[in-house]
Amino acid sequence: MSANKFTDEFKRDAVAQVEDRGYPVREVAERLGVSTKSIYTWQKQFSRPAKVIQEVDAQADEIRRLKRDLARVTEER
Structure with missing residues (x-):
């Protein structure tokens, strides 16, 4: 899997779903088709x-x- 597969906008939106809208990381990851590890990594990067x-x-x-x-x-x- 390429490190640049997802745009920064996509990653920021995923983080916003968790942080701003209160969705669980697992649910967002499943819905977007990414791993929970990716969401946590993006949180560190963009929060x-x-x-x-x-x-x-x-x-x-x-x-x-x-x-x-x-x-x-x-x-x-």
Whole structure:
């Protein structure tokens, strides 16, 4: 089996199914036709560190707050 058989996008999607959507590794591996070892390897390669996840969540909260503020100010005008 070639090391470059799957695209990075495919691998990231597989990791996202496990990490973001909460599917079990075994289920994702079976559905995609890959080994569980591949999923775990891709997780190490593509998963975001906890600090990055916290920063992204904080930024998303800030964006939501700013959008609410913008809507309120726009309405006041």
